[in-house]
Amino acid sequence: MSEQDHDHPHAEITNGDEPPAARRARTLEELLVAKHVVRREDVRRMIDWLVSRSPADGARLVARAWTDPEFKQRLLADARAAALELGLDPGPSPVVVAVENTRGVHHMVVCTLCSCYPRALLGPPPDWYKSLAYRSRAVSDPRGVLAEFGVELDDDVELRVLDSTADMRYLVIPRRPAGTEQMDEAELAALVTRDSMIGVAHPAAPARDGGGPTTPATPGPRSDRVR
Amino acid sequence: MERAVHDRGGWPTDASIDRTEHQLADWEVLTDALVGALGRAGVMNVDELRRGIESMPADEYERASYYERWLYSIEVILTEKGILAGGELDRSLSE
Incomplete structure (x- = not known):
């Protein structure tokens, strides 16, 4: 320093x-x-x-939610408490809200006024998240922004844009990729990228071939599926 | 009421989003840590930080980098509280 x-x-x-x-x-x-x-x-x-701080902590939450439906319910009900349950530091923000992407609903997160972000669980926000362009366009042209990030949503998918505040920060639980049924929690966590927890990317596809390549157009496992 | 410069949601623009990854510089982490330490000491909270940022003149706000806005705010708020004298930081810098 x-x-x-x-x-x-x-x-x-x-x-x-x-x-x-x-x-x-x-x-x-x-x-x-x-x-x-x-x-x-x-x-x-x-x-x-x-x-x-790093996105690895958020990824642990997501991977646990993918493998343990009861934990997922607790995460959706109170993300702070769920983080503490895994021994993670949820940070000083009073409320962290986890939201789940499903076949029918996709969430993406922005902070139009500044840069609010669950930093304790995801590390510092990327520069683009704090940029004037993202803060403006995430609201007026969210599908265009997602396309810029390489995410094409089907027309029948409802897109919910969440605007953060200092007192309420969001963590997206992305959809579990297809072909990951045999993976354990640590392997799954490695697929969960920072951007997928902001809602501007899908998780990484599994490296090992577990049933063919996955594409965003292919419906993945149902969100409520139990492995 | 005229829209404030920080209130960007839906602000008319077709600017593309620069997705270059940027490792925070030491001074940026330091600035962040100063706000954290000031918060823990009960001197300045996150709402005050935001108010200070939002008090920046519009052209300066748009020109400044993210943590330059934080620095501006810390100086404004601490001067307001009488912890820094007006211009004290500038004087220290020129010493």
Whole structure:
């Protein structure tokens, strides 16, 4: 984090590699620590927490929901509690809502006002999620946006766009891909991508051939199917 | 009432979405962590962060990167609370 970590020398103060905001952020930290507004160790602890977050946690929730219908019901009823049940950190947000994609309904998530996102379970949001273009068009042209991400929905699929707030963040449970009946929970979790939990992608197709290639047009297993 | 610059849902645009993945830079993580630490210390909450961001002049908002907006907001809110003096951060930067 510190300037001394740079592996190449450059003139003092001017740092051509980083935007002025970088120096501004570091100077702000120094000021706030000097004023005893925050403690440096608390800032470090927050950094450690932030960099430890990843979509792997959300993927564990989804994989468990795919394999355990009762867990899925608990996840849909209260995602915070379900995360805690698996020993995961649901973060400080008061409400995390899990929604399920089915043959007939597809959910995608946006935060039109800013960038609200279940960061504790998915890691930091991708840049595109915070972009003005996505925030605008996810609402006015959601099917066009999905097509840009490579997802074509059948005309009879209802598309629900969920607008997040700081107090209510969403996690999409994507549809379990066909040909994954023999996979265990860890193998399934590896198929669950970040984008599929935002609702702008399907999970990855299984690498091993378990019944032919899957395409978005092929109806997958029913959402309520028990393996 | 005129629509505020942050209220983007359905904002007329046909701009394509840049899906380039971006690893957060150290200063971006630091800025995020500062907000977290300020929150835990009870100094500033997420609603105040948002209000500060939303108070940015429209052209600046559209030009700024995501965490530049956060930095702007922290400075506005902490100045409002008297924790930073007006222009104090700029003075420290020029020292």
